[in-house]
Amino acid sequence: MAKLVLVYSLVVLGLALTCNAATYMVGDNSGWDISTDLDTWAQSKTFVVGDLLSFQYSSSHSLEEVKKEDFDSCNTTNVARTFTNGNTTVPLTEPGTRYFVCGNQLHCLGGMKLQVNVEDNQANPPIGAPQAQPAGGTLTQPSSKSNNPASVIPTSAGSVYGGRDCIVMAFLGFVATMFWVVRV
Incomplete structure (x- = not known):
């Protein structure tokens, strides 16, 4: 389960880093x-x-x-x-x-x-x-x-x-991922 959390965290971080496109x-x-x-x-x-x-x-x-x-x-x-x-x-x-x-x-x-x-x-x-x-x-x-x-x-x-909107979207994605991981 720790590996799954790590993978999803990296995905969310990657999305946050590309938000200035x-x-x-x-x-x-x-x-x-x-x-x-x-x-x-x-x-x-x-x-x-x-x-x-x-x-x-x-x-x-x-x-x-x-x-x-x-x-x-x-x-x-x-x-x-x-x-x-x-x-x-x-x-x-x-x-x-x-x-x-x-x-x-x-x-x-x-x-x-x-x-x-x-x-x-x-x-x-x-x-x-x-x-x-x-x-x-x-x-x-x-x-x-x-x-x-x-x-x-x-x-x-x-x-x-970019900016604040991007960080909020990354955070919401992370929270949703955590809820999904906890349910699995």
Whole structure:
């Protein structure tokens, strides 16, 4: 039983440590599209380990993760990963630079590519520090993205969790786990 308590405690602690993650809608309401200024969009963000990138795109596009040299030349023949479903979420799991391009080389050459610099998530704000809040709530999905679900998409500033709420959720999870362990 002590092992079970230890395992569940570690799970709850792990959840608490990931509560400062943010989900970024790439390109905001324009999405992953040739008309979006992706360089400017990315420069206004700070990406850290644990964040998620949400790519929304139509069937005329795809998403490919590539190496730097392929990013620079828009080489779409040597890709690490390819996504084509129109609704792709990419977790940022380690620090470093990630490179994404549209699988249509002409679109890539036209600027449809994204470089994301991922920082280590060591410097979490103190519990009393102000947390980022959604900028105007949520946006409805652009109608030009026909492959996307008709659901609500969070803005890039939204979906940020942290601080006191995260600690409360971790504590409640721990208490629920303890009740469950005692009953078993």
